[in-house]
Amino acid sequence: MVLITVHDDKCTGCGSCVDACQNDVLELKDGICFPARMSLCKYCVDCVRSCKFNAIKVFI
Ligand code: SF4
Numbered sequence: 607m608v609l610i611t612v613h614d615d616k617c618t619g620c621g622s623c624v625d626a627c628q629n630d631v632l633e634l635k636d637g638i639c640f641p642a643r644m645s646l647c648k649y650c651v652d653c654v655r656s657c658k659f660n661a662i663k664v665f666i
């Protein structure tokens with residue numbers, strides 16, 4: 607099972623991870639990234655690579 611965590615103290619809501627995810631897992635909610643559709647995640651970690659703020663983690 608995959609777990610995606612977003613550190614809301616680091617996330618700026620820039621949206622890079624949302625754009626980077628080709629599986630439509632992520633969305634912005636109240637200015638912070640939110641893993642809205644975790645079941646679609648393919649564990650590629652493109653979201654992690656796209657985040658300049660080290661705010662999103664994927665645990666597999
Ligand atoms: S790329 Fe990082 S800072 Fe930007 S919305 Fe995603 S988690 Fe937040």
Ligand code: SF4
Pocket residue numbers: 610626627628629630631632646647648649650651652653654664
């Ligand atoms: S690991 Fe890949 S599929 Fe999963 S949320 Fe991140 S970019 Fe999307």
